[in-house]
Each structure stands twice: as structure tokens, then as C-alpha cells.
Amino acid sequence: MFQTIPADAPPAHAATALPILQLVGVRKMFGGFAAVEGIDLDVREGEFLTIVGPSGSGKTTLLRMLAGMDQPSEGNITLRGELINDMPPNRRPTCLVFQSLALFPHKSVGENIAFALKVKGVDAATRKKRALELMRVVRLPDNYHDKNVMKCSGGERQRVALARAFAYDPDVLFFDEPLSALDYKLKKALEKELKDLHRETGKTFIYITHSLEEAMVMSDRIGVMRAGKLVQVGTPEEIYGAPVDRFVSEFVGxxxxxxxxxxxxxxxxxxxxxxxxxxxxxxxxxxxxxxxxxxxxxxxxxxxxxxxxxxxxxxxxxxxxxxxxxxxxxxxxxxxxxxxxxxxxxxxxxxxxxxxxxxxxxxxxxxxx
Amino acid sequence: MADIALARAPETAREIRHARRLSVGAKCAMPVAVLLGIGFLAPMVAILAYSFATPRSFDVFRSFTLENFAGLFDPANTVWLSFAWSVGFALFTVAILAVVAYPIAYGLNAVFGRWAGLISVLFVFPLFVSENVRLYGWVLFFIKNGVLDGTLRWLGFSGGPEVLYTPGVTLFGMAYTYLPFMLFPMTLGLALVPRDLVDAARDLGAGRLLIWREIELPLAMPGILIGMLLTFVLAVGATAEAKILGGQSIIVISHDIEIAFTYSQNWPLGSALAVVVSVFIAALTLVALSKLDLDRMLGRR
Structure with missing residues (x-):
């Protein structure tokens, strides 16, 4: 399933830079209002891409289309060359970490993490073994396996949500501002951990946030969204050093x-x-x-x-x-x-x-x- | 007037202490405490006292005997049959309503959209009309040459089924009467299932059935259980359905209690029956409530 890559290995995206996700002219209309207007974007295999923009810029709508919870009104989304516009979320090899985390409150930490395995019909003993492995990956102590997930702290819940997504073994992981509710210090620590996990797992991460600071710390590339359009896509250095317009430059700080x-x-x-x-x-x-x-x-x-x-x-x-x-x-x-x-x-x-x-x-x- | 005078100039030290001890909360609780004391506690005490009085007498508080209870548990007595009908029919009612109300509750939450409000009102509406009146309405519907029978004949059929005054129609009447009491707690329970969790489960690969079993049902369970408890408690004490629709084809326990208090003028026996039924239902309710996490249900986790 997923293996841990040694920390000193080069980032996966450096080796294989094929587009895993491709968006061509993606539009989403709500009534007469275009929440997302004509987005073209190639997401490279293994990269950490952050879509950043103020609230109402359409970034969450874009993410929901990528995760399969909304369908584009126009345009195509392809995953490894396959058109996935109308593929339901339960058939997509992608997984979303929700802003609310959406942990199952009636299940323990272990049951939450192993949910995707239960869906696949994996037996209880294997589920537990796998859950414990993943808990180690996200730095949760073993004795948390049977703990009620609602009794965990904010940072711990974050890790549970992450491990639960990893258990699905998705090709692409989406994050919808999962760190926004945490205090500053914890947020900073988790940003670094997320970056480490990205390197260790070699998965493609697509992260949504309104905070460019967060994006700068973690991302290989950043896409800046405004009023449903991608204004600029580039490395943090490009966004910081060569903003295309006043909006991007003012958004940076x-x-x-x-x-x-x-x-x-x-x-x-x-x-x-x-x-x-x-x-x-x-x-x-x-x-x-x-x-x-x-x-x-x-x-x-x-x-x-x-x-x-x-x-x-x-x-x-x-x-x-x-x-x-x-x-x-x-x-x-x-x-x-x-x-x-x-x-x-x-x-x-x-x-x-x-x-x-x-x-x-x-x-x-x-x-x- | 006397109270106001007392508050202004307390005369003895004891009264001062008393006035100070009564907190705002206690004062606010006063009206409801008085109401409950007179309207709820006093009759309960009276019933309890009567159940230990000499049979066929009004010697309440002056005599003590267990004869009334002994009579109930006498194998020769057929009161257990009424009790079995009541509990059995209440269980059936709960089962039928659980199946009938779940799709409606789900629809109110997720399907009906802007019609949900109107549909809820339609389900509440019958409650504005007296239960007996509504049941007589059903009698007119089912009776020979009534609405159903007459319409079928007019359409050229051989007439409606003869369902009135059967146990089956009693059950129908109970399910009809108690539908709102199952529907609304259930709707509330389902409304408390966060949309995100369903999306998350689907995103993790789960299909409809699995999401229902693993996420929706367990999270809506407090509401469903409250609905079941409420309908069960109400249905055990139901009497009008068996009397009006069922035409006494079955005798329910509350009917026995009523008879004891009226025709047979045996208040101690009726009281003993009432006490047994109350204790049974109270025990059941407490067991069910102890398994419910009301805090979670009200979102106070």
C-alpha cells in the first residue's frame, strides 16, 4: 500500500513530473453566478500544491469538484488521463481532509482510521495492525487506538483525520483548510509535520487555504485564486518575487x-x-x-x-x-x-x-x- | 399583601434566614413546583395510597393491605391478558412507526427541501383535533356503508373489507395516532447527523448502505430511541383506539383500570393496577434513558 520513503530521499515530484490531475476549462455555475471560471491547471505527480485565495474566491468549490462532491458545469477534469468529471467520490482514488475534519464521533481513534479498510472488507486484526502503523506515521501513541476520538485534543484530531485519509491509500490527498481552527504555535508545528509527511509518503497533496503564509511554508507550488479565476501559479519564490498583479502582491503581505x-x-x-x-x-x-x-x-x-x-x-x-x-x-x-x-x-x-x-x-x- | 409586608419588615430571625435562603432559582421554580405538586405528585400519592387500601372501600390512608396486588398476581386473574395486549400492541406500534417514520424523517431532512416545513405542519395538524373525534372519523371511513365501503360499491366492487372492530384496525389506529410522536424526535435525530460525516464516509469509499449502517443510523440513534420510547409509553396507556376502532375486540390494561374506577367502584384495585403499570413503564424508561447520551444529542459534547 503505502511505504515510507527515507527522509533523505529527494522529493518525489522531482523524479516524476507527469501531470496526475489535469483541469481544462473547468467552470462551476450556481444559478447565474460562476463560482469557478475557466480553470486550466496541471497538477504534477507527488507535488504539494496549495490553492490560496480570499474567502469567496471559489477555492472550496474547486476542491469539491476535484473530490467529486460537486460536478463541473463545463470543462474536464482528468486523473492519469481518465475523465473523472462525474465519478462519485467513493470511486475516486482521492481523499479529502475536511475543514471540520469530519471525524466519526461515535468511533474510536482506531475505528476512524481504519474506516476505509472496513469499507474494503479487511478483517479486524489486519485493520488494527494497519491503524497502529498509520498512528505511528502521524505520531500518535499506540494507546490512543481505543480512545474516543472526541476526547482527543485539536492537534490529535488533526492527526487522526490525516491517518484516516492515508488509510484509504489515495493517489491524491486534498486538504480544505484543516489547520484553520488551531492556535498559532500548534499550526506552525503541524505545517512542518505535514510537509514532512508529504516527503515521506510521496503522495500528491492539494491544499486549500486563505493564508498565504501557510502556503509559503509548505508548498512546492502555489496557485492564487481570485473571483473564481487562477490569477497566478508558481513556486513560492515566483509568487513572492514576481507577482503578476497588485492583487497577488498585496495578498502576499x-x-x-x-x-x-x-x-x-x-x-x-x-x-x-x-x-x-x-x-x-x-x-x-x-x-x-x-x-x-x-x-x-x-x-x-x-x-x-x-x-x-x-x-x-x-x-x-x-x-x-x-x-x-x-x-x-x-x-x-x-x-x-x-x-x-x-x-x-x-x-x-x-x-x-x-x-x-x-x-x-x-x-x-x-x-x- | 401579608407577604409583601413580611418582606419589608421581617419580624423574626427565622423569617429573615428563610427569606435569604430562597435563591432566585428557587423562586423562579416556585410556580412549576406548586403546579407539579398539586397536579402530578398529589394524584400519584393518592393512587399509591389507594393501592394499599382495603378492596372495594374508600379507606385510603386508614387501612393497609397487599390484597389488591395479590389479586393481580393470582393466576386465576386474567388481567395479565390485558397487560399483554397493551404491551404487545405498543411494541407493534413502535415497530410499525419506526419503519414508516424513518423514510419521512429522512425526506424532511434531505429530500423535501423547501416543502419540508409545509409537510411537517401537515403531520402536526391532526393533533389540533381531539383524538376521539379523529378516531370516530376513521370509524365513519371503515364502517359498513361508510366512506370506504360506499365508494367501493359505487365503483362497482363488492364492497370494502370488514375491518372495523378487529384487533388489526386497533393497531392501525394506534400507529395513526402516535405517528407525530415518532416522526419528530426521529427527524431531529437525523438532522443532527452532520452532512460532512456522510460526505467523508463516501469519500473514504463507502456506499449508501454502509454509510447508513455505520454513520447515519448510529448518529441518529438518540433521536430514534427517544421517539420509540415516547410512542411506547403513550401506546401502552392507549385506550381510545381499542374502544372506538377496536370495539373492545381486545381489552387493554388502561381499559381495565378505567372499569375498576367506574363501573366496579373498586378504586383500590384500579390503583394497584395503575401502580404496577407505572412501575413497569418507569423502569423501562429509566433503563432506556440511561443508555442515551442526551448531551451529545443536544450537541453539548
């Missing part, structure tokens, strides 16, 4: 966005006064109007004589501690700019609040929309 207009060879600020130097847009488009996106950590305070491609004058009116970093809110005219510095580079307590901030063109994105 807090950013400074400045609107600019071009007059000949010069760019003029719309929200802030001055002329600015812009890096050429990544797609090489010729723009008359552009948005410059600068991450707060690429902004810095300029002392007299410091050089920077672009500069703005303003006044610090707020500062927040982010632990090891400090975020400053600097008012430049009507616009508020964010500057994030490590504690070592913080403004001295007595320093003037009237500051000059600046950034280099190469550290910012120039986007058309």
Missing part, C-alpha cells in the same frame, strides 16, 4: 503601492509628489500608467548623504513592534507608507520624527494592474 503616470521618459507620482525611477515591468509591456509595489522590508530611512533611487519625505506617526522587527507608519502627504526594519536598525529614541525614506528601483515591482 503588507505592501506599499504607489500609482504612477508616465510623461515622456519620466514617471510622476499620483498619490505622492515627485519623479521616480521605475524598474521595467517583468513582462516588458509598455505602460503609461503603472503601480509600483514596494515591500516594507525594502524601504529604509535615509540619513543625509545616503543614496537611493527614490526618496520621499514624511513624518513617522506610529510604530509597531513585530517581535524581532519594527514597523513604522510614515505619513507622506495623504499616503501612509510602511517601513519595516530589524530592531538593530531602529530609529534612535530621541531622533527626529521628520524622516526621509527611500528604496531602490530594483527592489520594487512595476505592475500594469
Amino acid at each position: 503588507e505592501v506599499n503601492t504607489l500609482k504612477m503616470t508616465r510623461a515622456g521618459a519620466e514617471w510622476h507620482g499620483v498619490d505622492v509628489p515627485g519623479t521616480f525611477t521605475l524598474a521595467p515591468p517583468k513582462d516588458g509591456a509598455a505602460l503609461d500608467e503603472a503601480f509600483v509595489v514596494i515591500r516594507p522590508e525594502y524601504m529604509r530611512f535615509l540619513a543625509p548623504g545616503d543614496r537611493a533611487d527614490n526618496r520621499l519625505s514624511g513624518a513617522v506617526y506610529n510604530e509597531y513592534s513585530l517581535g524581532s522587527r519594527i514597523q513604522y507608519q510614515v505619513r507622506v502627504g495623504e499616503k501612509v507608507m510602511l517601513v519595516e526594519l530589524s530592531r538593530a536598525h531602529a530609529l534612535a529614541p530621541g531622533a527626529s520624527r521628520e524622516v526621509t525614506i527611500g528604496w531602490d528601483a530594483a527592489d520594487a515591482f512595476t505592475l500594469g494592474s
